[in-house]
Amino acid sequence: MKTGIVIGKFYPPHKGHKYLIEQACAQVDKLTVIVCYHTTQKIPGQLRAQWLKEMVPKAEVIVADDCIVDDDSRGWAEYTIKILGYVPDNVFTSEEYGDAYARFMGSHHILVDKARKAVPISASQIRSNPLQYWDYLEPCVKAYFAKRVCVVGAESSGTTTMAKALAEYYKTVWVPECGRVYTENKYSNGKQADWQTEDFILIAKQQNKNEDEAMRKCNKIIICDTDSFATSLWHERYIGFMSPEVEKICENRHYDYYFLTDVDIPFVQDGLRDGETIRENMHKRFLAELKARNKPYIVLSGKHEERLANAIQVCDKILSERFRF
Secondary structure (H helix, E strand, O other): OOEEEEEEOOOOOOHHHHHHHHHHHOOOOEEEEEEEEOOOOOOOHHHHHHHHHHHOOOOEEEEEEOOOOOOOHHHHHHHHHHHHOOOOOEEEEOOOHHHHHHHHHOOEEEEOOOOOOOOOOOHHHHHHOOOOOHHHOOHHHHHHHOEEEEEEEOOOOOHHHHHHHHHHHOOOOEEOOHHHHHHHHHOHHHOOOOOOHHHHHHHHHHHHHHHHHHHOOOEOEEEEEOOHHHHHHHHHHHHOOOOHHHHHHOOOOOOOEEEEEOOOOOOOOOOOOOOHHHHHHHHHHHHHHHHHOOOOEEEEOOOHHHHHHHHHHHHHHHHHOOOOO
């Protein structure tokens, strides 16, 4: 059985790495990919390994401490044998260092696309600006770097209209409010809704799931029409208090910005909405909680065109911000 290894930081993994690993897989019976991780690096080694496993399922992926000086080929060779427990037959790289590294192990070095003609990209380019080199990232990695904004607000305040408009402007995907469909089912056939905490737990979990799936398909930014944080406020509205269970579901969910739609537009009753008085109260609750939780937000007021222009200005600023590695 022929064995081989690919070793690197994969910081972050990109399509060039995928090409290298796939070429290696095609030439050996067993390929091991070693992800070298240092605690100073922002993206955890285990997460990078998880991405690589998804990108190239045939390869075995392991994480190792990045504890050897970069140019110490002999040290890396000895360290690699210690990690593997054997001497690999082949070493696959796209770098010149592979010759000395393989020689010290007693392995054969196979150089793959050193000139980067097959996939003209490098990890250093990605680190300079991930969004600029978006097309060289796999969906699982895109989901990590994508910007995320959320439109929240009281009933009949234009959240869905704004989410759709932003998604159209940025040619990206938007995540509908799954609580709306859930509510329609609750009130189907003229029956009265009997709201329970379990309903909001299901809504919050599904909202998060839908967002995470959409992140892989977005074009640098994703637009969310409400989120699980908003679900916790609707639980308070219908049940009478905040739910610890729902609150836990919305913990650690990162959004680059929130857009709170104002209630300065006419209220439209669609048969499911509470009413204009409740709308005012809910707007105040959203405002109070966004402030209390120190979430970045802006209130979108006025006509749709004015709201959209203000939201685009914020999104453009978010998209211009560089990721700090």
